[in-house]
Amino acid sequence: MDEAEIAVIGGGIVALSVAVGLRRLGRRVVVLDEGDSAIRASRGNFGLVWVQGKGDLLPIYTPWAMGAVEIWPELAEWLQEFTGIDVSLEQLGGLYLCRSEADLALRAAKMASVAANVQGSYRYSMLDNKALRALVPQVGPEVAGGSYSPYDGQADPLRLFHALHRAYRRLGGHYLPGAGVASIATTARGYSLDTGQTRIAAERIVLAAGLGNAALGRMLGVEVPVKPVRGQILVTERVPKVFDLVMEQARHTPDGTMLIGGSWEEGAGHDTATSHDVTRRIASDAQAFFPFLKGVNILRSWGALRIITPDASPIYDEVAPGAFLVTCHSGVSLAAVHMQTVAGWVDKGAIPAEMADFGLRRFGNHHEAAP
The missing domain is CATH 3.30.9.10 (D-Amino Acid Oxidase, subunit A, domain 2)
Known part of the structure; x- marks a missing residue:
């Protein structure tokens, strides 16, 4: 039986961001990756490093997303130096286009709601067609307008995926491909994970398998609403x-x-x-x-x-002692904060104040799995 301090279940951008962060903190980590047969959002990702619109349904998501993109340049620089892979980060600002006046009005209301979450410190502009075409002349005359934010940008998700895997290996992390988790059992020292081919003993586990977190959660008696x-x-x-x-x-x-x-x-x-x-x-x-x-x-x-998730925001929760749930849609945008803050949470076990309201309790009793 293989042993590790922390087992990270999942092999995509979210899982590897956390795993790399834990290795940088000196933890003995094993990554259990189901492999290319998994439904892997990382390889179909659009590649945005994005804040616009985040937090209209959960206000704390806005400052969390802003903080994530602010430290993204540090991640890109470290990956370039450590792995030799340029993830093509650009943060020159972003636009959301609206074809109709009705769409533009809805967008304006959403952006105002997001800005209110951070007491007006979120900078953005609503643009009509004239202002939009002054910024991007190639936009067509039928477009009603759009929203602009200076925080937004892009990175290459496949290069990021490659860089995170290379960084993890160079940091000495243990990686098991083709290792989908079939069952999770509690032990006196933590958890035993059965992949059907091997068993892994770990003091702590991280559920970071995207849509697969629904099944993993049920193994622990938890309903994960994804x-x-x-x-x-x-x-x-x-x-x-x-x-x-x-x-x-x-x-x-x-x-x-x-x-x-x-x-x-x-x-x-x-x-x-x-x-x-x-x-x-x-x-x-x-x-x-x-x-x-x-x-x-x-x-x-x-x-x-x-x-x-029901409010389109991340879930971070210790769903059982030593079992940490990490699930989100924006794995690229949040990669830097996952490597730093989320990995630190798993390492120390105490959730930071800025993460405390991302837990399952915001969905009421929905997180209790049926017997």
Whole structure:
């Protein structure tokens, strides 16, 4: 039986961010990664490093997200120096585009709510079409306007994924591929994890397996309220870079292509396939947003599943003694704070004040699994 101080269950960006942080603190860590057969949001991620809109349903999420993007440059610099991988961080500001006046009004209300969470210290602007086109001339005349925030940006999620795995290995972390956890049992010293091929004894465990946290939670008698929401992304052929700002609906990549998104599909279940009606609608919206795309070829598309909680905010909770739940949708945006603050919480066992209200208790008794 393998032994570790802390077993991190999951192999994506969230899990590895925490695992790397724990190794930097000197803890003996094992990562149990189900592998490429898992539904892995990390490889389908749009790559935003983003604050806009976060916290309208849970006010503490706004300062948490702001703090996360503020320390992201430290993470990017450390990964470059330690692993040699440039994760292509850019933080030049971000836009959210609205096609209709009704959408723009809803966006304005949401942004005002977010700003109120931090007593006005959150900077943003609501732009009409004229102001928007002054900032990005390529925006089409049919676009009603949008919101702008200087905090937002992007990173390459696949490079980040690669860099975190390389950093973990170089720090001497123990990594078990193809190690999905079939059962969790409590022991006198902590937990025993059964993968079907081996058993792992750990004093503490971290549940960081995305949508898989629902099943892991039930092994501990806890209901983790996460659901899949599919998003579909289109990738264009290489085009000249015509704007520097990142947009929630579109962004240039360092490779010269553009990523175009904009779907929120709650009824897709765990199906990651693309669908013609949704990709057609995304392409139609993209051409309205940016008329220059009408002559640009789409090379490929994919679908991926977001990990969404009832208030679209992270959950951080010690769901049983020494068992730490870490689940969120924005694994890229929150990577730096997961490596620092969340890893520190798992290490010390005392939850910091800024994390205290992210627990399951905000959902009432929903966290108690059925017998």
